[in-house]
Amino acid sequence: MRSAKSRLTVKFDFDLMQAICDNTEVFNNEVGYILRTYCDLKYKEWRFVPEKERAPLRDKLRTxxxxxxxxxxxxxAIDKQMQRAWHNYRRTLREHFKTVGGAGDLTKAKGKPYEGVSESDWEYLCNCWSDPSYLQKSLKNAESCKKRKWISRNGSKSTARHHISRGVELNAHVGHIETWRLRHWHPERGWVSVEAESKYEEMMELRREKSPEDLTDKQILEKVLGRESVRLFGWGRSPTGSKRSKGDSNIPTYTQLMDRVGELSGTVEMMKKLLIEKNIMPPMSHVPSDHCSVPLNRGSSSIDRGQHVDG
Structure with missing residues (x-):
């Protein structure tokens, strides 16, 4: 491992839960490489990957x-980036699965694993992607995507990173609306959709009515697009945003609870490690757990109830 002085510095924005600095691209690429190379693929979603699997992946970043x-x-923040890398990699693998036979020719698909993926991991994924419940869910997701009114031009970078690359601070009062416009408007082709243009005009009308001190650009985005949409675009929510709407709830979602469980598990594992290193606690015997609920027999495609592999 390199010395601390020779290693690259990474600064995180904990509101956005992502790296925001000069080394962001290098950091994100390394996270993707570690995820693709070392992570066990026999989990349906990233949230099911246990802390004992995540900790070694994070530790490799210290090199x-x-x-x-x-x-x-x-x-x-690192886990959030690993989650993004996980989804991107699984999407790539699923596209390969569809091109080499897919669910229509499962035997052929299983015989042509993606480069670098073990036969057992590939068979597990093929079984998941050919399961009827997964195919039904994919069909519903495809229908939902068709209803989207516009798609941004962000590419692999988050909106926040595009914003910073323009030389504008994330917590500035203004600049966010222009960043949003640039990600939904092309100098030659114009707006990505009529709806996007309409939303921009609505934003600018509010901008003309209110001063930046009374209503920031980010708050205008939240007002026009909805707070959840702004968060999904990568901005994070404004701590001084508009009041909670009637439909909002203080009850955490299942995903939020699972994220919290993951955080607490990480803290417990780290404390155990420190106690063992100081000989306060004897080493624990690790019993391997069966986290692959999909049978690996050829032709099998059953899946655990209530869980779905992500695409």
Whole structure:
């Protein structure tokens, strides 16, 4: 491992839960490489990957980057980037699955695994992607995508990173609306949709009515697009945004609870490790767990109830 001085510095924005600095691209690429190379693929979703699997992946980042893994926020930000890399990789693998036979010719598809993926991992994924319940869910997701009114031009970068690359601070009062416009408007082809243009005009009308001190650009985005949409675009929610609407709830979602469980598990594992290193606690015997609920027999395609592989 390199010394701390020779390793690259990474700064995280804990509201956005992502790296925002000069080394962001290098960091994100390394996260993707580690995920693709070392992560066990026999989990249906990233949230099912246990802490004992995540911790070694995070630790590999310390070879190139000076990151404080004792900080719970740092671990959570790294896990969020690993989750993004997980989804991107699974999407690539599924596209390959469809091109080599897919669910229509499962035997052929199983015989042509993606480069670098083990036969057992590939068979597991093929069984998941050919399961009737998964195919039904995919069909519903495809129908939902067709109803989307516009798609941004972000590419692999989040809106926040595009914003910073323009030389504008994330917490500035203005600049967010222009960043949003640039991600939904093309200098030659114009707006990505009529709806996007209409939303921009609505934003500018509010901008003309209110001063930046009374209503920031980010708050206008939240007002026009909805707070959840702004969060999904990568901005994070404004701490001084508009009041909670009647339909909002203080009850956490299942995903939020699972994320919290993951954080607490990480803290427990780290404390155990420290106690064992100081000989306060005897080493624990690790019993391998069966996290692959999909049978690996040829031709099998059953899936656990209530869980679906992500695409």
């Amino acid at each position: 190139l980057f000076d990151v404080d893994l004792a900080d719970a926020n740092v671990r959570k």
